[in-house]
Amino acid sequence: MKVCVLQTVLDPFKGGNHLPLFAACSDIEFTILCNRSKVPESDLPSNVSVVTVPGRTGPYYYGFSDFLFARSILKRFGVKDPFWQQFDVIHLNQVMGPALRKLQNTGVSLLFLIHHPVTADREVAVSESTLLQSLVWRLKYAALIHFQSCMCKAASRIVTVSHTMRKRIAADYGCLEEKISVVQNGVNGDLFTLTPDAECTYDVIALGSFIHPRKGFPYLLEVYKKLAASGKRIADVGRRSDEQRKALALIDGVTVHNMVDAEMLNDLVRKSRVLISVSLFEGFGLSLIEALACGHPCFAFGSGAVPEVLGSIDPDLIISPRDTVATIKAVEQYLSLASKERDAKGEHYRTAVLTQYPLASSASELQKVYTDMVKQT
Numbered sequence: 454m455k456v457c458v459l460q461t462v463l464d465p466f467k468g469g470n471h472l473p474l475f476a477a478c479s480d481i482e483f484t485i486l487c488n489r490s491k492v493p494e495s496d497l498p499s500n501v502s503v504v505t506v507p508g509r510t511g512p513y514y515y516g517f518s519d520f521l522f523a524r525s526i527l528k529r530f531g532v533k534d535p536f537w538q539q540f541d542v543i544h545l546n547q548v549m550g551p552a553l554r555k556l557q558n559t560g561v562s563l564l565f566l567i568h569h570p571v572t573a574d575r576e577v578a579v580s581e582s583t584l585l586q587s588l589v590w591r592l593k594y595a596a597l598i599h600f601q602s603c604m605c606k607a608a609s610r611i612v613t614v615s616h617t618m619r620k621r622i623a624a625d626y627g628c629l630e631e632k633i634s635v636v637q638n639g640v641n642g643d644l645f646t647l648t649p650d651a652e653c654t655y656d657v658i659a660l661g662s663f664i665h666p667r668k669g670f671p672y673l674l675e676v677y678k679k680l681a682a683s684g685k686r687i688a689d690v691g692r693r694s695d696e697q698r699k700a701l702a703l704i705d706g707v708t709v710h711n712m713v714d715a716e717m718l719n720d721l722v723r724k725s726r727v728l729i730s731v732s733l734f735e736g737f738g739l740s741l742i743e744a745l746a747c748g749h750p751c752f753a754f755g756s757g758a759v760p761e762v763l764g765s766i767d768p769d770l771i772i773s774p775r776d777t778v779a780t781i782k783a784v785e786q787y788l789s790l791a792s793k794e795r796d797a798k799g800e801h802y803r804t805a806v807l808t809q810y811p812l813a814s815s816a817s818e819l820q821k822v823y824t825d826m827v828k829q830t
Contacts (some may be wrong), residue, residue: 454823455482455539459553460546461510461522463490463503465715471546473641475501477816481823484540486530488522516550516596523550532558541827545608549600554607562826565608569618569736569757571597572625574667577733581666602626610826612636612819614737615758634822638739639815642807645746647799648723650792655708656680657784658725660690660718660740661732663697669731669754674700675777676729680784681706688721723747726795727784733774735759745806748799752783766805 458475463485465472475483476498483501488510490503497503508525511517530536537543537559544564545553557563575594579587605611605626611633613619623630657680663670677687687707701709710721722728728744730753737758741751745766753759755771763770772779787795 454480454541454827455484456542456544456823457537457540458483458485458544458546459487459526459548460485461488461518461548463487463492465492465496472498472501473644473812474639474815474819477639477641477812478820481820486526488525514593514597516600519548519550519597519600520552521550522548523552527552527555532556537561542823545604549597549604551600551603554604557607557609560830562609562830563607564610564612564822564826565604566612567601567605567618567622567736568614569734570622570625571601573621573734573736573757574665577667578665581733609829610634610822612822614638615761617758617761618736634818636815636818636822637810638737638742639810639812640739640742640746640806641812642746642803644719645743646723647746647748647803649748650726650795650799653724653726654686655688655721655725656685656788657727657729658688658690658721658744659729659731660722662692664692664694667732667734669733669775670697672731672754672775672777672780673729674704676731676780676784677701677704677707679777679781683785685784685788688725690718690721722749725749727752727787729780729784730754730759731777731780732756732759735762738762742806742810745802748796748803750787750798750802752780752787754780762810765809766802 479500485503487505489505506525506529510521532555540561542562542564543556546566547568571594575590578590582590605628613622613633613635614637616635619630619633619635622628622633659673681687681704685706688710689701689707690710690713692712701707722743726749728749728751730738730741730751732754733756735757738753741753741762744751750770752770752772754774756774760771772783
């Protein structure tokens with residue numbers, strides 16, 4: 454089977470990076486069609502190739518990036534271009550520019566993957582902003598929400614990463630839940646390995662981009678200050694604004710790593726005793742299960758799909774959204790345990806997460822979605 458995946462940028466540090474999942478679907482040949490790739494060809498899985506269609510795409514907000522990327526793709530490969538006929542499925546990886554709706558006329562099954570609806574991004578941004586700022590956020594998301602809603606209707610099949618998101622997408626965009634398949638994130642236990650407590654360098658880690666209000670940087674800063682004051686060693690990983698970097702520089706005990714490569718990221722997650730997530734909405738939370746696979750707890754605000762993801766593993770990992778006091782208490786209680794107790798808990802976390810979220814199962818579910826779509830054409 455051959456699948457064409459469309460995404461604006463192939464970036465290994467963003468949630469839209471599904472290379473590990475594609476690699477696990479070893480029987481499928483993937484061609485990723487993007488504006489630019491940040492992944493060296495030597496790092497691509499053997500069943501993945503990349504075709505770039507360069508051109509200016511503009512900023513993400515107001516829909517510029519999606520609109521211009523879609524137009525450039527259809528300009529390079531028109532609907533009647535034989536390029537599309539070599540594929541069994543066209544997989545739109547969170548891209549939703551209006552021109553891409555024309556791909557339903559190629560005769561090839563059209564899949565639309567949504568990690569979470571952009572209505573959630575707007576909702577959180579508005580709730581965390583002043584009145585004037587909230588008006589700007591509504592303008593920024595108006596076109597994007599329209600694009601995503603229309604693409605949900607145009608696609609043959611919608612795929613998302615959790616049952617919570619399935620219900621949210623159906624409610625926000627008026628889709629039948631039967632049209633939405635769930636392919637949960639999976640973790641590679643051979644990559645994220647069990648790490649004994651004695652080998653840990655940091656007590657706490659938080660990772661990802663915190664530029665958007667949805668990621669909860671003010672709450673993270675509050676947690677950092679309290680934990681650092683009690684002597685905890687903290688690793689901060691990911692993209693930060695200049696203002697955020699200045700705030701972090703004032704906290705002793707926080708090591709700011711900024712953007713790191715995949716190998717170093719894996720090493721930092723494995724060698725940090727606790728992962729914290731103060732995100733105010735998550736479609737799934739891949740980093741949560743990666744930490745658990747290393748034998749480390751992940752204390753996360755219980756927003757979006759977090760209760761679904763963590764509830765069956767350990768409900769005590771779920772913190773009420775915006776409750777920094779409870780987050781700090783949970784981290785300190787865990788770190789007060791003896792090293793042997795933390796190791797025992799770590800074995801439980803790893804066993805539970807690899808049973809519930811193995812990467813192989815995610816690959817199998819995605820392959821099944823593709824196969825079912827082809828059968829229906």
